[in-house]
Amino acid sequence: MKLNRRHFIGTGLVASAILTAPTVWGQAKAKVVVIGGGAGGATAARYIAKDSEGAVEVTLVEANPVYTTCFFSNLYLGGFRDFESLQHGYETLAGGGVTVINDMATAVDRAAKTVTLASGAVLPYDRLVLSPGIDFKDGSVPGWSADAHAEIMPHAYKAGPQTQLLKAQIEAMPEGGVFAMIAPPNPYRCPPGPYERISMVAHVLKERNPTAKIIVADPKENFSKKALFEEGWAKHYAGMIDWIGPDFGGGNVEVRPDTMEVVIDGEVTKVDCCNVIPGQMAGKIAALAGVTDEAGWAPVDPASMKSKMDENVWVLGDSSAQGDMPKSGFSANSQAKVAAMAIRGELTGSRTFPAKYSNTCWSLIAPEDGVKVGASYEPTPEKIASVESFVSATGEDAALRKATYEESLGWYAGITADMFG
Amino acid sequence: MRIALTSLGLLLAIGTVPGVAEEIGDAERGATLFARQCAACHQIGDGAVNRVGPQLNRLFGRRAGNAEGFTYSKSMARMGADGLTWTLQTLDAYIENPKALVSGTRMNYRGMKDPEDRAALMAFLRDWSDKPRDIPEAEPTARKTNPDLSPEILAMEGDRDYGEYLSSECRTCHQADGSDQGIPSITNWPAEDFVVAMHAYKQKLRPHPVMQMMAGRLNDEEIAALAAYFATLD
Incomplete structure (x- = not known):
């Protein structure tokens, strides 16, 4: 093919368009x-x-x-x-x-x-x-790996069969048995998630197995909505939940799936169901x-x-x-x-248009006792930064907590419609 | 001393003296207004019962949507659950423009525009609250519920494209097809109602914390853009 000037200009235009134009x-x-x-x-x-x-x-x-x-x-x-x-x-x-x-x-x-x-x-x-x-960090909980032990001690932190397995295990606990959760270190998916889960497990056990106990080994001093969960646990599940923070060795944990034991700060406890939520990564x-x-x-x-x-x-x-x-x-x-x-x-x-971000997390503590935390965010050169935030207050009346729960149902319907059409 | 409730600013300036009910308006005139404009649907006084609207005895201090035995609109029930309580200020805003405060209220009343009329009506209503002398003029927790909006803000033309982008944030909770499963629909709201409601949240007059936060960071143009978008959503 003969290359003439006109042809050359033409391809040049296309090439520069590809290089520079966003379209x-x-x-x-x-x-x-x-x-x-x-x-x-x-x-x-x-x-x-x-x-x-x-x-x-x-x-x-x-x-x-x-x-x-x-x-x-x-x-x-x-x-x-x-x-x-x-x-x-x-x-x-x-x-x-x-x-x-x-x-x-x-x-x-x-x-x-x-x-x-x-x-x-x-x-x-x-x-x-x-x-x-998310994926799980291997070795984050000594004695446990997702590949080898998730069927014995489920993480249930990617929803699916793991969630069903954990539910079956909770329901199969012997009378007066022990449920243990190994709570994750920061950062992890759904900050209030482990504590809402504890509330839900307590609710099930209170109905089916009221002498059962729950222990939570936690490497974190603070967690999302802590005051609200503690208030709710005292109100609805008095004496059932033992939360062990880092001051009492909650961060020094080993699990033994073969013998269904949890070792917290050197103390061995035999458990009937153990939910291991390990450290996480992308x-x-x-x-x-x-x-x-x-x-x-x-x-x-x-x-x-x-x-x-x-x-x-x-x-x-x-x-x-x-x-x-x-x-x-x-x-x-x-x-x-x-x-x-x-x-x-x-x-x-x-x-x-300029980016705007927001988040709200609702959690259920007991039937019709819902709480929420949320914030709005805007980009700064360094990070997405929180602009304004709110959290449910302790001591709210039952009507407000019920409204918060109902609102969470509306949110679920809304976001799933927004995701899947 | 007789003080007419002419503006909310004045009301706040007066402050409150616990246990002393200051006169807020002409209760006799209020009785006439009530008979003409409210009595077709509401009863008040000895033996009052719920009719088309709830009975209005002991109204002050009552949580919105909580008259025993009355079935409210979802919207009114939700405002009550969110914390709306009837005080002089909230009731003043509601009577002025019911749908601006409680969008989905079934109270089919266009609103009473004259502040002196409203003050008179509330003075009459207050005579039928339990202990009228104990109802403070403005409780420390009382909230003004209608925002002060200039005509320019209400007349602002919204950028619909921008509104469409901003609306994606709303749609995490409010379903675009208008269905309502615990969070109200905002699809096809008249633009002006939308603007008034969003400014009421922005100024923290309406009680809901998520909406206060969402509206709080929207400027006038952004609220107008959203209003333009939702008003014309198919």
Whole structure:
């Protein structure tokens, strides 16, 4: 082919457009691959597909064909919800323009901009969203590893069969038996989660097995809504719960799954059910993609949730290290909307607006005794920073606590509709 | 001394003297207003019972939505559960514009615009509270519930695109299709009601902490943008 001046100018224009323009005019549709179909990933996939109206090709990779929400799984343990109510399919999302692939992502090649799946399939992307939740740190609880012992001492901290197993174990406890929880060190998913769980276990035992005891070994001096939980435990479950903080050796723990023993500060206790919630880090694929730091989390730009390691990668939810926001479904959902806006802006030139983030965590202490904590956040150059916050007060009347619980049911219906369509 | 309740600022300036009920308005005139504008639905006085609306004896100090045996709108019941209690200030705001304070109230009343009329009506209502002399003019916890909004704020044209982005934050809890399962629907609200309600939260006049926080960081343009979006949501 003869190369004339006109032809040369033409390709030059295209090349410079690719290099400089945020938009990808005249090419094949821009591709976004989202890994993880929870509160961060499903929301991001849905919002990008919905708001770009077909201009962006969105693929969601999620290992489970049916998603079980970790939020509200404690209410299942407490008998306030059935298991099916925690489960959500991806049909509506798929009908809304998202290609849903039920597979496991096993590798990310950031240079080639591809994701490899367990099936061997390779997905190219222009922008990648990682929202893989948490994984557990091996060795964080001496004597316990997820692979070897989760069937004996469940973590139940990724909702699914583990949650069902823990419930069955609680219900099978002998009369007057002992339930133990090994609470996690910071940072971890759902800060009030372990303590709401204790409340739910106490509620079940109070009804079925009122002479049973609960011990909690905790490496943290303080935890989310501590005053509210302590007040609620004294009110509803007096004498049942023994919370052992670090001052009394709660951080010096070993478990012996073979003999069902828990060793707290050298003292051996025989237990009938043991919930081990280990130390946590970003979901494995984030580390495989090379976007995590030495602490095991993925640092992100506070204004957009974009990875600090790669301008084409976003990390949402539990896996991200962003600053003040707690690791929660609400946070992930909030972050996903900022990310979806930023990604659409880069790929289609759509308008972008300043990031706003928010979070609220509701917890149930006893029937119709709900409490909440929340905050709003804004990006600063260093981190996502808390702007304003609130927390339920101790001593609130029953009508307000009931309203708070009912509000949490409304939130669950709202966020799951927002995630899955 | 007779003091007409002409403005909330004045009311706050007066302060309270525990145990002494200052006159707040002309109760006789209030009785006439009640007969003309309220009595079709509400009873008050000896033997009053719930009719279309709840009976209004012992109204002051009562939690909203809590008259025994009366079935309230969800909206009123929720405001009561959130902490709305009838004081001179909250009742003043409610009578002025019922739907601005309690969006989904079933009280089909357009509102009483003249502050002196409202003061007269409340003076009459207060005669039928248990111990009228013990009802303070403004309890320390009393809240003004209608925000002071300039006409410019109410007239502001919202940027609907911006509203759509901002609304994504609302939709974590408020379902876009308008269904209500513990958190009220805000879809298709008239823009002005939306603006008034959001400013009421922003100024912490409405009681709900999540909404106070959410509205607290929205500026006037952002509230207008959201109002424009939700008013026109399909």
